[in-house]
Amino acid sequence: MKHLYRYITKGVCAKSILLNIEGDILLDVVFEGGCDGSLIALKHFVEGRQIDQIINELEYIPCRNKKTSCPDQLAKALKVYKEYVLKK
Numbered sequence: 001m002k003h004l005y006r007y008i009t010k011g012v013c014a015k016s017i018l019l020n021i022e023g024d025i026l027l028d029v030v031f032e033g034g035c036d037g038s039l040i041a042l043k044h045f046v047e048g049r050q051i052d053q054i055i056n057e058l059e060y061i062p063c064r065n066k067k068t069s070c071p072d073q074l075a076k077a078l079k080v081y082k083e084y085v086l087k088k
Contacts, residue, residue, distance in 0.1 A: 006018055012069060018032065055079060
């Protein structure tokens with residue numbers, strides 16, 4: 001079953017992340033706002049991958065002097081999805 005999910009980001013330029021997930025596979029991701037080039041590259045890197053792989057690779061990546069980044073916010077979004085939707 002596919003789920004469409006919006007995560008409101010905190011502490012980054014992107015305002016939210018739109019996710020299309022089927023089971024534990026991220027089918028599509030769209031960042032609203034943020035740095036176009038970097039986020040398009042990130043989109044191509046993560047689409048079609050298992051959410052645990054994405055979380056493991058992107059969690060805790062900082063941006064400049066911030067404690068978070070768009071990749072870290074994506075990992076956080078997937079952790080929330082995993083906890084509340086997949087119940088894992």
